[in-house]
Amino acid sequence: KNEVEQSPQNLTAQEGEFITINCSYSVGISALHWLQQHPGGGIVSLFMLSSGKKKHGRLIATINIQEKHSSLHITASHPRDSAVYICAVPHITQGGSEKLVFGKGTKLTVNP
Amino acid sequence: DTEVTQTPKHLVMGMTNKKSLKCEQHMGHRAMYWYKQKAKKPPELMFVYSYEKLSINESVPSRFSPECPNSSLLNLHLHALQPEDSALYLCASSQYPSGRYYEQYFGPGTRLTVT
Numbered sequence: 476k477n478e479v480e481q482s483p484q485n486l487t488a489q490e491g492e493f494i495t496i497n498c499s500y501s502v503g504i505s506a507l508h509w510l511q512q513h514p515g516g517g518i519v520s521l522f523m524l525s526s527g528k529k530k531h532g533r534l535i536a537t538i539n540i541q542e543k544h545s546s547l548h549i550t551a552s553h554p555r556d557s558a559v560y561i562c563a564v565p566h567i568t569q570g571g572s573e574k575l576v577f578g579k580g581t582k583l584t585v586n587p
Numbered sequence: 588d589t590e591v592t593q594t595p596k597h598l599v600m601g602m603t604n605k606k607s608l609k610c611e612q613h614m615g616h617r618a619m620y621w622y623k624q625k626a627k628k629p630p631e632l633m634f635v636y637s638y639e640k641l642s643i644n645e646s647v648p649s650r651f652s653p654e655c656p657n658s659s660l661l662n663l664h665l666h667a668l669q670p671e672d673s674a675l676y677l678c679a680s681s682q683y684p685s686g687r688y689y690e691q692y693f694g695p696g697t698r699l700t701v702t
Contacts, residue, residue: 517694517695523689564686572684574645575632575686
């Protein structure tokens with residue numbers, strides 16, 4: 476079982492639709508990162524959250540620490556939202572350092 | 588300035604070449620990271636530098652050699668690479684080396700092809 480699981484793996488939507496991407500994790504400390512990567516591009520941090528809900532523009536991220544689950548919502552989706560969305564959780568290594576453990580990503584395609 | 592820069596953007600090298608990747612940030616961040624990313628896969632952590640000291644090496648082959656000359660600069664020296672090392676190499680930085688409290692800022696990456 477993967478330590479960080481995302482669903483769905485692929486998602487196609489029509490412009491204007493409401494999008495939800497889910498992330499569940501079995502390891503990690505009580506925080507979670509949502510990242511966005513456009514084709515061929517670098518990665519942008521969208522949210523880092525440890526409780527409740529955060530909103531930035533049309534993006535909303537929620538987290539339930541007890542259930543180890545987070546969702547990323549996109550309202551009024553647009554073709555420019557087409558990207559891979561990755562969730563990641565911090566994890567303490569055996570040596571006591573921290574690193575991020577990544578999900579496999581959700582590829583979102585928004586058609587006009 | 589919230590930017591992490593990486594040079595070069597693209598690099599093609601032979602298996603006998605020696606080359607270096609460079610990463611720079613001027614945000615005063617004390618943690619810097621190298622990741623390797625293959626197509627359609629999430630990033631894989633290679634190295635973490637914390638306060639200019641190597642704190643994590645994810646069992647990376649010695650043909651990859653990281654260096655942190657100062658708090659703003661991170662290099663990755665490459666020697667005798669294999670074709671399977673072809674990938675996107677991403678650099679990132681964070682204020683401190685804790686993913687619980689600090690987000691990571693990623694550079695645009697260097698697309699490396701080993702021939």
